[in-house]
Amino acid sequence: MHSTLVGTAPAVPAAAGAIAEPAPPVPPAAPVPVPPAAPAPTLAELRAELARRKEAAVQGPDPAATERQHAKGKLTARERIGLLLDKDSFTEIEGLRRHRATGFGMEAKKPYTDGVVTGWGTVHGRTVFVYAHDFRIFGGALGEAHAAKIHKLMDLALAAGAPLVSLNDGAGARIQEGVTALAGYGGIFQRNTRASGVIPQISVMLGPCAGGAAYSPALTDFVFMVRGTSQMFLTGPDVVKTVTGEEVSHDGLGGADVHAATSGVATFAYDDEETCLEEVRFLLSLLPSNNRELPPAAAGGDRAERRTESLASLVPLSGKDSYDMRAVLEEIVDDGDYFEVHPAWATNVVCALARLDGQVVGIVANQPRAMAGALDISASEKAARFVQFCDAFNIALITLVDVPGFLPGVDQEHGGIIRHGAKLLYAYCNATVPRISLILRKAYGGAYIVMDSQSIGADLTYAWPSNEIAVMGAEGAANVVFRREINASEDPGATRARKVEEYKAELMHPYYAAERGLVDDVIDPAETRGVLIRSLAMLRFKHADLPSRKHGNPPA
Structure with a gap:
């Protein structure tokens, strides 16, 4: 016996031979409007965009930063490169590079160059590689991308067999990037050491250089400094005061004259950047490009057989x-x-x-x-x-x-x-x-x-x-050789004088x-x-x- 659920009508079988009615048709979906395709940029537009980006890299993110640099009596990184190299000879590399750091607001600040200008040019017609810290961007502090640019330039200089000049004006490691910045310095030091005795390396100090950053200049062949604007030290005046109680100014601790005359860290010290960079050019004119070459000869007007009567x-x-x-x-x-x-x-x-x-x-x-x-x-x-x-x-x-x-x-x-x-x-x-x-x-x-x-x-x-x-x-020798004879003499002074002359005449x-x-x-x-x-x-x-x-x- 079968039971039927209450409220459920029993199914009625279709009559034999009956045809089922088709389901009603589904209306077609309304067409989605497709926006018209944007016209492909023209070559002129692409070139204009390139020019805009390169100009942004040259000018920097803050026009007022250039004024602040000049107000301190300092040139910008590109102005310095212009003085160092022959006119219109500079070729920049990685000028559009940016950092990829996040946190501490870094993702909102991604200027081109990442605070260092790198490339090559000529000095008196010979190839020279150069990098210059741009103090207008992050105070010239070194981060991961910044360091990578310097690493590449140093590798190129070594491969090409050409001198390397660094124009230093930076605040040390970029704290916001943590240990990656420190690792960047390690890569620089390693390359300084590898290039030592292979290509001339010249460091030009044009601003602050503190902490571990000071070791790269110390590894190079020559260090130039400018009075009043450049300093080098491992621990600054504040740390010195905290640890030792000594009070000292930045210049008194690590200024140009201190390092040029007392520590020997600086090879040369000058009053202004223009004179300093001109002397760097002169030094380069005396050096070979690498250790496989002889220094460049230069014809002069001085006769080889000139007598030196004076x-x-x-x-x-x-x-x-x-x-x-x-x-x-x-x-x-x-x-x-x-x-x-x-x-x-x-x-x-x-x-x-x-x-x-x-x-x-x-x-x-x-x-x-x-x-x-x-x-x-x-x-x-x-x-x-x-x-x-x-x-x-x-x-x-x-x-x-x-x-x-x-x-x-x-x-x-x-x-x-x-x-x-x-x-x-x-x-x-x-x-x-x-x-x-x-x-x-x-x-x-x-x-x-x-x-x-x-x-x-x-x-x-x-x-x-x-x-x-x-x-x-002769005086010291006579006192040793003829000591007994002099001491036994009735007139030691006269004997000593005679023996001094004897020693001179003999030896x-x-x-x-x-x-x-x-x-x-x-x-x-x-x-x-x-x-x-x-x-x-x-x-x-x-x-x-x-x-x-x-x-x-x-x-x-």
Whole structure:
């Protein structure tokens, strides 16, 4: 028996042969209106858009930022590049790059260039790569994209074998991007090190450079600074005051004169950016593009065989009398023109680039006007680094010797004069470029050996007839050698004076070293320029192999 649900009508079967009625038709959907296709941009419009974006990259996001930069007495990044490079020679790369950081409002601030202008151009017709921090954008602070642009430029410079110049004016790492900014600095430092001794690297400080950012300039070959606007330090004045209680200004802590005269971090210091950048151009004119080339020669009007008669009167015969070694350089080199390196630091030694018969040479010379020309810690470091630079870039070395010895004193000994002096010794012994030394007057003790003596590998050694090559000065030597005789004498003073003259006559006359082959020739001071030029011509294509090794381990 079947039950039926209440309220449900039973199904009525269709009659046999009946045809079901079709479902009513569904009305078609109303057509969706399609907007008319936008016309494709014309080439003229595309070019206009490109021009607009490039102009935005040049002008920066804030027109007032340029005015603020000028108000500080500073040029903009592009103005600086314009002064450094030959006119209209700059080619920019990645000018339209932007950062991709988010957070801290960064997504709303994405200016072109990301705060650094990168590219290449020419200086005196030769290719030079350059990057310049743009302080108008994020204060020139380095972020991920900013660093990537610099990395690429450095790689290009190394691959092309051309000098790299950095125009520094930045606030350090971009805090909003965190550790990616720090990693960017690491990539720069690695490339600085890889390029060292391969291409010339020049850092120009045109604004602040604090914290880890200061290490890149320290790794490069030369550092230029501008007084009043550029500073370098690892920890700023506020941190110094907090930690040590010392109060110091930004310039007093890390200004141009501090680093040029006291720390030795800055190679050069100038009063304005225009002069600074012009001197960078001049330095580049003296350097090869890379370590596979010789420095560029330049024809001048100075005769190779010009006699240097005035040298005899410039250098006093008495070792107790002072004189300015710079005057000797002016008389010897082409047209009296030389470019001194570190002129304000460690002034007891002069290091300079100059030309002799148009060929670039590096000159290391004792300066009797400062500490009597004795070598100390700073002078040893200064000369050692200069010798290493010249050797790396195929620049022949001339050493002018007038040295009474190493500077004595507790501070020097406790400060490590032994290992610092060894740096200069190591640099000369390791150098394979042409090396010529000339002894003008005094050459005493270990300092004589260190100043590129023949015994450590100088190719040619000359001396003037006024030279005194000895273990020490005659007075000191007599006191040691004849001590008993002097003490036993009825007139010790007269005996000492007589013994001093005996020692000079026996061991310190000008020809003692020549007779023993320790100098190649004793020359007339008036013939100095001609002798040096002929010797350099003979050695121009000198080749010397170093031992097979990964690298040496120079004194720390």
